[in-house]
Amino acid sequence: MKLGRNMVPLALVGLGTSLILLVVVVVVGIAWYSNPPFGLGDAPPQPIAFPHTVHAGAPEQGGQGIQCEFCHRNVTKGAAATVPAVEQCLFCHQQVTGTTETARVEIAKVKASFENNTPIQWERVHRVPDHVRFVHEAHIRFFTEGETPETQLPVSQVCSVCHGDVAGMTVVAPKPGQSLKMGTCLDCHRQNNIPTDCTVCHQ
Ligand code: HEC
Ligand code: HEC
Ligand code: HEC
Ligand code: HEC
Ligand code: HEC
Numbered sequence: 001m002k003l004g005r006n007m008v009p010l011a012l013v014g015l016g017t018s019l020i021l022l023v024v025v026v027v028v029g030i031a032w033y034s035n036p037p038f039g040l041g042d043a044p045p046q047p048i049a050f051p052h053t054v055h056a057g058a059p060e061q062g063g064q065g066i067q068c069e070f071c072h073r074n075v076t077k078g079a080a081a082t083v084p085a086v087e088q089c090l091f092c093h094q095q096v097t098g099t100t101e102t103a104r105v106e107i108a109k110v111k112a113s114f115e116n117n118t119p120i121q122w123e124r125v126h127r128v129p130d131h132v133r134f135v136h137e138a139h140i141r142f143f144t145e146g147e148t149p150e151t152q153l154p155v156s157q158v159c160s161v162c163h164g165d166v167a168g169m170t171v172v173a174p175k176p177g178q179s180l181k182m183g184t185c186l187d188c189h190r191q192n193n194i195p196t197d198c199t200v201c202h203q
Pocket of ligand 2: 046050052055056066067068069070071072083084122123124125126127156159160163166167171172
């Protein structure tokens with residue numbers, strides 16, 4: 001077919017649209033294949049500077065030594081570990097108002113969130129894509145209630161396998177060199193004779 005005079009602009013519009021589509025495909029492709037996918041990157045900025053060191057750190061190191069599962073209550077019970085609601089912070093922060101200027105400022109934000117009835121919008125640090133199934137409970141149970149010393153670890157040590165030493169982190173960041181990619185999951189499943197069929201992790 002010969003292009004009529006008034007079809008040239010149309011052809012150009014078509015070309016422009018294809019170029020835009022191509023750019024979109026490339027950008028999405030890069031985002032999909034690059035490490036990290038879906039924000040499994042560095043520590044995102046948090047609305048309140050909540051230090052794990054102060055709360056979960058050992059008392060010898062000036063921390064409160066609070067158990068991980070005291071705050072992440074669902075971690076031994078279900079799929080998600082869960083982050084505590086502000087009510088749970090007020091257990092202590094009704095009284096504990098802070099000894100340093102930063103502590104007082106940050107703890108005041110916790111109290112304000114409680115009083116204004118507005119949940120703290122914590123940013124997720126670790127997240128697998130929606131097509132992946134992950135269950136905390138099964139993993140914690142396996143490594144705490146097994147028959148061998150390697151499967152009778154204290155809970156906090158099990159968390160460290162995937163998350164690093166969170167008790168020693170002022171700001172939670174993914175474990176260096178370990179971004180919970182499929183390869184990491186598969187390596188450990190193979191080592192422990194856990195099925196690696198696609199359907200174990202993908203619906
Ligand atoms: C079991 C008690 C306890 C619980 C529960 C608790 N905290 Fe704390 N928190 C403390 C203590 C003790 C300090 C140290 C205060 C100080 O001496 O300055 C502290 C300090 C802080 C600080 C200031 C840290 C700094 O030094 O800059 C923030 C922010 C904070 N807590 C937020 C929270 C949030 C948010 C929660 C709920 C998710 C929470 N806390 C739950 C006991 C607790
Ligand atoms: C006093 C309550 C408290 C205790 C104790 C606590 N955490 Fe947390 N944790 C939080 C809060 C609040 C957040 C969300 C803010 C942040 O990411 O720092 C969080 C975030 C996290 C995250 C990142 C979640 C995400 O978005 O991917 C991990 C991992 C984590 N905690 C592990 C631990 C481990 C391991 C321990 C024990 C060594 C522990 N926590 C002890 C309150 C607590
Ligand atoms: C086998 C690896 C593994 C272990 C062990 C593990 N986690 Fe996780 N954790 C993950 C993965 C993967 C995600 C992201 C899950 C998602 O996106 O659904 C995650 C997410 C989280 C989150 C944020 C989302 C949520 O589930 O609420 C918290 C908090 C957390 N973990 C705390 C802990 C604590 C505390 C422990 C130890 C008691 C622990 N994790 C042990 C792999 C692990
Ligand atoms: C440190 C070793 C380790 C790592 C890392 C690990 N797993 Fe597992 N996983 C296990 C073990 C052990 C079991 C068996 C638990 C049991 O006995 O039920 C398991 C079981 C599972 C199950 C079946 C749970 C159920 O109850 O149906 C799923 C799904 C799963 N893992 C997903 C993942 C995903 C996704 C990742 C990576 C983000 C991952 N795992 C990383 C060791 C690991
Ligand atoms: C033990 C858990 C586990 C098993 C088993 C597993 N996957 Fe995955 N898979 C993951 C996780 C976690 C991700 C997301 C992180 C990533 O992209 O590495 C993923 C991502 C993917 C992706 C997206 C790739 C990308 O770059 O985002 C594909 C495709 C995939 N898996 C296919 C498979 C196939 C096919 C099988 C079976 C041969 C399989 N998976 C078995 C955990 C698993």
